[in-house]
Amino acid sequence: MPLTEVARFAIAGLATVILAVASVSDVRSRKIPNACVLALIVLFLPWAVMGDWPAAFSSLMAAVVALAITFALYGLGLCGAGDSKLFAACALFAGMALLAHLAMATAMAGGVVALASIASRPQRAAVMLTMRGKGDFGPGIPYGVAISLGAVIILWGPLAGWLRP
Secondary structure, three states, X not given: OOHHHHHHXXXXXXXXXXXXXXXXXXXXXXXXXXXXXXXXXXXXXXXXXXOOXXXXXXXXXXXXXXHHHHHHHHHXXXXXXXXXXXXXXXXXXXXXXXHHHHHHHHXXXXXXXHHHHHHHOHHHHHXXXXXXXXXXXXXXXXXXXXXXXXXXXXXXXXXXXXXXX
């Protein structure tokens, strides 16, 4: 196995650990540490150097598009600022070629996280339905977990050979 491929596996492993830390923090406090986002950005630099996929310009474009869309969602109150930053950092690894895949994987993981949240607290879900979403129901769904799961798919899919840009 070439050294660059070994390095990309190591970077993907470190990024997975960082995403796990971000997820645990999001579940516990509904906050994604800026240190996790910055660590992902720093890890992207050697990732980009190790190969031509995704190209640096494509990655930067993907991050800008992701940040613009998620910032708009934040402005509408549909996601948190940490979620926006985390998704944009993950978009660096996807590039434009896999940005839609990242969004779809994140959305699907979000559905699973939402179902798990409902299953873990069915009374809360019943009250929310009865009150039709009006009222204070405590912290929402930790969407950083879904973003992290989507990013892990995008990180490992091409390395495993079952996802092509």
